[in-house]
Every structure is written in structure tokens, then in C-alpha cells.
Amino acid sequence: MRDDRSASSSDYWDQLGRINAHDFLIWWPLGAIAMGIGHLLDRRWIGAAMWFLLGTYFLLPVLGIAHVQFWRIIGIWPLLISVAGMTLVTQALRRSASDSFHVIAVMAGNNPHVGSQRFSRGEAVAVMGGCEIDLSSAKIADEAVIDVLAFWGGIEIFVPRGWQVIAHVAPILGGYEDKTESAPAGAPRLVVRGSAIMGGIEVRHPKESAA
Numbered sequence: 001m002r003d004d005r006s007a008s009s010s011d012y013w014d015q016l017g018r019i020n021a022h023d024f025l026i027w028w029p030l031g032a033i034a035m036g037i038g039h040l041l042d043r044r045w046i047g048a049a050m051w052f053l054l055g056t057y058f059l060l061p062v063l064g065i066a067h068v069q070f071w072r073i074i075g076i077w078p079l080l081i082s083v084a085g086m087t088l089v090t091q092a093l094r095r096s097a098s099d100s101f102h103v104i105a106v107m108a109g110n111n112p113h114v115g116s117q118r119f120s121r122g123e124a125v126a127v128m129g130g131c132e133i134d135l136s137s138a139k140i141a142d143e144a145v146i147d148v149l150a151f152w153g154g155i156e157i158f159v160p161r162g163w164q165v166i167a168h169v170a171p172i173l174g175g176y177e178d179k180t181e182s183a184p185a186g187a188p189r190l191v192v193r194g195s196a197i198m199g200g201i202e203v204r205h206p207k208e209s210a211a
Contacts, residue, residue: 029059035170035195050151050197105129105153114138122146126153126199134158136206140188148192150174150199158206159190165203168193179204 032055036048100121103110107128114122115137121144124131128151136158148155148169159165164183169176174196180203192203 026062027059029055029057029062031055033059050149051195101133103131103133105131120144123148124155124157125149126151126155128152131155132158134206135190136160140190143189143191145191145193148194148196148201150194150196150201152198154200155202157192157201157203159203161205162187164189166191167203169201170195172197174199174201176201177203181205 032051036051036055099116099118101112101114101116102123103112103125105126109130109132110126111132111134113134117139119135119138119140122133124133124146126149130153133146133156138160140163146157148157159180161181162183163180164187165178165180166189167176167178169192172195176196177200190203192201194201
């Protein structure tokens with residue numbers, strides 16, 4: 001039999017009244033931190049940072065530490081925008097490899113056209129902004145990987161017909177959609193991996209060649 005205390009929170013107890021699910025559910029932020037570790041192992045630094053911040057913010061009250069008020073977090077957005085701007089300038093001045101790209105859109109848009117004939121890797125981050133990545137002129141020797149993170153934003157990737165798109169995207173209150181046609185066996189592979197957190201990621205064929 002359950003005591004009076006357990007009866008008041010009966011929704012959390014199992015049928016025998018021995019396990020209180022609330023004792024386990026409050027640790028859900030550890031799942032977000034685990035996602036951050038997974039991104040870190042794949043060298044997806046920005047995605048890892050976002051997951052670590054999200055998990056830490058909600059884990060602090062569980063540990064008895066008062067977390068930072070939300071309005072203080074909003075107050076650092078100008079700093080984040082400045083950092084993103086510096087990153088874009090650095091990327092523009094740096095001679096990057098022709099077989100890769102790195103784009104960031106923070107409260108803005110970024111629409112690169114990638115024409116590499118040996119495209120192998122890319123990274124796109126959209127935070128309250130949007131990215132339209134045009135790969136219609138690019139070619140893949142065997143396999144290419146694009147790491148994506150859409151946080152309150154959207155990412156569109158335009159690929160030529162004949163590519164096989166493989167998705168490893170985790171939607172968190174967001175969505176992922178593949179509108180490309182099926183590809184023949186042995187076709188070049190494009191792996192799209194990352195997260196859509198309250199945002200959207202879409203892969204499709206170029207607009208100019210759509211039926």
C-alpha cells in the first residue's frame with residue numbers, strides 16, 4: 001500500500017508503489033549533455049556547445065544551484081552576434097580548402113554556392129536565421145558529410161539529382177525533410193547529420209531544375 005505522501009503524487013509511481021518516476025525524469029538534462037558529448041566526439045564544436053549549455057542550464061536546479069535568470073541569457077545575444085561576425089570575417093580571410101565549406105547565420109541569412117568538384121565536408125549553423133546551401137554544381141568522389149545545427153532557424157540544402165542522401169538528424173521540437181529523388185546503387189553519398197532544435201532542415205533538388 002502507498003502512504004499518504006505517495007498517494008498525492010500517484011501519477012509518478014508504478015503499480016506497486018515502489019518506484020517514483022519523478023526521481024529519474026528530473027535528470028533528463030543529462031541526456032542533453034550526452035548529446036553534447038556525442039557532438040564533441042564528432043568535432044562538431046558549435047553543436048556540442050549548444051547541447052552543453054542547454055543541459056547545464058536545466059541541470060543546475062536539480063543539483064540545488066540556482067540557475068542564471070533567463071533575461072540575463074538574452075542579454076548576451078549581442079555578444080554572441082559579435083562572435084559570429086568575427087567568425088565569418090575570419091573564415092572569409094582564411095584560405096579554406098576548396099572541398100569544404102563553413103557557414104553561420106545568426107539572426108540573418110547566409111546563402112553560399114558551393115561548386116567544388118571534389119566536395120567532401122561542410123558545416124552549417126543557423127541560430128534564429130536561415131541558410132540556403134546550393135550544391136547543384138558540386139561533385140562528390142565517394143561520400144561527403146555535412147554537419148548541421150538549426151536552432152530556432154532553418155537550413156535548406158539543394159543537391160543535384162543522382163546523389164544518395166543519408167540522414168542522421170535528431171529533431172527536437174523541430175523537423176527534417178528529404179525531398180530528393182531516389183538514387184541508383186553506387187551513387188555518390190551525402191550524409192547530413194546534426195540537430196534541428198525548434199527549427200527545420202530540408203534537403204531538396206535545385207529550384208531551377210525542379211519539375
